[in-house]
Amino acid sequence: MPSEITWNDAEEIGIQLQEKYPDLDPLTVRFTDLHRYVTELPGFSDDPAKSNESKLEAIQMAWYEEYKDANG
Numbered sequence: 911m912p913s914e915i916t917w918n919d920a921e922e923i924g925i926q927l928q929e930k931y932p933d934l935d936p937l938t939v940r941f942t943d944l945h946r947y948v949t950e951l952p953g954f955s956d957d958p959a960k961s962n963e964s965k966l967e968a969i970q971m972a973w974y975e976e977y978k979d980a981n982g
Contacts, residue, residue: 914953914954914955915951915953915955915956916954916956917956917960917961917965917969918965920968920969920971920972921972923951923969923972923973924969924971924972924973924974924975924976925972925976926951927947927948927969927973928973928976928977928980930947931947932980934977936970936973936974936977937974939970941963941966941970944966944970945958945961945966948961948966948969
């Protein structure tokens with residue numbers, strides 16, 4: 911696990927979100943909530959204003975892959 915996480919660490923963020931919210935389907939999460947979940951992760955050190963739709967989509971898809979793996 912990286913000591914510092916940025917918006918570009920979609921896979922690591924996806925793993926951490928799956929660990930923190932194991933029962934939440936990532937495809938049901940609004941981007942405003944996803945943004946908050948990411949910025950609240952331990953080790954997140956990037957500027958919250960540097961997110962954009964494509965970065966949030968990449969994070970959502972990485973989280974969804976982890977979710978599918980965990981839920982068969």
